[in-house]
Every structure is written in structure tokens, then in C-alpha cells.
Amino acid sequence: MSLFDWFADRRKTAPAVRNAQEVNEDDGLWSKCPECGLVVYRKDLIANASVCSGCGHHHRIFSDERIRLIADEDSFEAIDSDLAPTDPLAFKDRRSYADRLRDTQRSTGLKDGVITGLCRVEGMPLALGVMDFRFMGGSMGSVVGEKLTRLIEAATHRRMPVLIVCASGGARMQEGMLSLMQMAKISGALERHRQAELLYMPLLTHPTTGGVTASFAMLGDLILAEPKALIGFAGRRVIEQTLREKLPDDFQTAEYLQEHGFVDAIVPRTKLRSTLAGLLKIHGCATAVVA
Numbered sequence: 001m002s003l004f005d006w007f008a009d010r011r012k013t014a015p016a017v018r019n020a021q022e023v024n025e026d027d028g029l030w031s032k033c034p035e036c037g038l039v040v041y042r043k044d045l046i047a048n049a050s051v052c053s054g055c056g057h058h059h060r061i062f063s064d065e066r067i068r069l070i071a072d073e074d075s076f077e078a079i080d081s082d083l084a085p086t087d088p089l090a091f092k093d094r095r096s097y098a099d100r101l102r103d104t105q106r107s108t109g110l111k112d113g114v115i116t117g118l119c120r121v122e123g124m125p126l127a128l129g130v131m132d133f134r135f136m137g138g139s140m141g142s143v144v145g146e147k148l149t150r151l152i153e154a155a156t157h158r159r160m161p162v163l164i165v166c167a168s169g170g171a172r173m174q175e176g177m178l179s180l181m182q183m184a185k186i187s188g189a190l191e192r193h194r195q196a197e198l199l200y201m202p203l204l205t206h207p208t209t210g211g212v213t214a215s216f217a218m219l220g221d222l223i224l225a226e227p228k229a230l231i232g233f234a235g236r237r238v239i240e241q242t243l244r245e246k247l248p249d250d251f252q253t254a255e256y257l258q259e260h261g262f263v264d265a266i267v268p269r270t271k272l273r274s275t276l277a278g279l280l281k282i283h284g285c286a287t288a289v290v291a
Contacts, residue, residue, distance in 0.1 A: 035057040036052060036055040038053070040053065048270065051268065051270055058226050063114075063165075067130055070276065072121060075119045075120040076119040083143050113138050114129055116150070118158075121276050126276070127151050131144070141178075142175055144182065148189075152193050155198065162198070162200045162201070164217075165202075167206070170213075183214060186215055199221055199279075201223070202217045208229065209230070224275075225266050226254065226266070230252055231253070
């Protein structure tokens with residue numbers, strides 16, 4: 001039997017997966033799409049940028065995979081990775097903030113909710129910040145604000161474009177006013193970056209809400225978003241109670257915001273790197289200084 005015949009015979013005899021009852025997702029081999037129910041090998045899903053091949057649903061991914069999808073291989077160099085949060089207010093609700101930080105750091109392997117660094121996209125320099133929703137809902141505390149501000153300042157000094165991947169529930173309440181101050185700090189750094197006539201692009205992913213939306217997520221020269229991402233400031237119920245009227249079902253989706261002028265382009269994850277490369281070329285970013 002030839003190798004081709006062996007593969008053909010194996011394909012015929014392999015059991016077809018038709019519904020969730022036939023698989024065990026806990027074994028780590030399979031993944032079921034929450035939108036269309038398609039069950040696929042997890043490695044095939046990851047190879048397709050964690051986008052469902054059946055309906056195009058974008059599964060949630062985290063900082064390490066996003067960096068792999070955006071940056072050229074082995075080109076990402078993290079900066080300020082030693083910064084870690086403290087508990088300046090000695091905050092406590094059902095648990096102390098210090099305990100929450102310690103447990104989240106242990107479970108995620110992250111020091112806080114964003115990774116920043118310098119990389120290349122198809123050979124072109126890019127300053128990249130990636131928020132991670134695993135870390136307390138991607139909330140914006142003092143370290144998130146400081147790391148993003150330093151990233152933008154480094155990019156301004158090196159005359160590099162900036163991309164921030166937003167995934168956040170908003171400001172981190174356990175840090176109170178210190179968290180809210182990050183909105184102004186990051187916005188100030190972005191204004192200096194703009195005055196230097198440099199490109200800044202936020203990528204809004206599911207979800208992008210609260211103080212992040214109210215600051216750097218909406219300050220881009222080009223605002224990009226992933227398909228069907230939830231984007232907003234306050235929740236639907238709060239807005240409806242305030243306005244005293246029913247809102248459209250899709251009013252906080254990327255598609256609705258693009259239709260109403262808040263988002264410039266919706267970019268499928270599978271086309272993100274090529275789209276970024278095209279935008280960087282158009283804006284003459286190939287001449288940025290990396291060293």
C-alpha cells in the first residue's frame with residue numbers, strides 16, 4: 001500500500017465528529033464553537049488563529065498567542081516586564097486586593113494585565129502593547145497605565161508606530177483614583193506621540209469597555225476592531241435606564257460602531273498581520289529606529 005493510499009484509507013475509516021456528545025473537550029484535543037457548535041481538533045483551531053472555520057467566530061485568546069499572531073517570529077522583545085502592582089489603598093472587599101493579585105499572578109504567570117515590547121511586523125518596527133483579560137478582567141491599574149505610557153514614550157523617542165490590543169473591563173476599582181489617573185497619563189503620552197506625527201492604532205477586541213474605551217481605545221489615528229467584539233463604556237442596562245428607551249440588540253458590537261463612525265475597520269484575526277503590514281507601509285513606518 002502506498003503512503004497516499006494509507007492516508008486515504010485512514011480518512012475513510014476515521015470516525016466523523018457530528019455533535020458534542022461524541023467528544024470530550026476536557027481531554028484537550030477538541031474544541032467546540034460556542035456559536036455554531038462545530039467541533040474541531042484544538043490544534044487545527046489554533047492554526048487558524050483560533051477562528052472557527054465554520055462560522056468565523058473569534059474564540060478568546062490571550063497575550064502570548066496575540067503576540068505570536070502579530071509579531072514576526074522571535075522579533076518581540078518585552079520591556080518593563082519587571083513592573084508589578086502593589087496595594088496602595090490596602091483595599092479589601094470579600095478578599096484583600098493583595099491576595100487577589102497573588103492568586104492571579106500564580107494562575108496566569110503574568111505580573112499584571114498587559115505585556116509591552118518592541119517587535120517587527122513583516123520586517124517593519126512596531127511598539128506593541130497587549131492587554132490580557134485573564135488578569136482581573138484586563139482591568140487598568142497603575143502598572144497597566146505605567147507600562148503603556150512607557151511603551152508610547154519609547155515609541156515616540158524611536159519614532160515608531162504603536163499598536164495597543166485592548167481587552168478590558170475598564171479601570172481597576174481596587175486602586176480607586178490611582179486607576180482613573182492612568183486614563184489621563186496614557187492620553188497625554190499619546191498626544192505627544194501624535195504631535196511627533198507618528199501612527200497610533202488601537203485594536204479593540206472582545207470585550208473593550210469602561211475607562212479603557214473612554215481613553216486610549218478611542219484615540220487612534222486608525223481604530224481597528226475584531227468582528228463582533230463587545231465595545232462600550234457602560235453596560236446596556238445602565239444606558240437603557242438612563243435614557244429610558246430600548247436600544248438595538250447589536251448597539252455595542254464592532255459592526256454597529258463601524259456603521260456609526262466609531263471604528264474605522266473590522267479586521268478578521270486571520271488577516272491581521274497582513275493588514276497591519278499594509279497600514280505600516282502606507283504610513284511610511286519602515287524607517288523607524290529600533291535601537
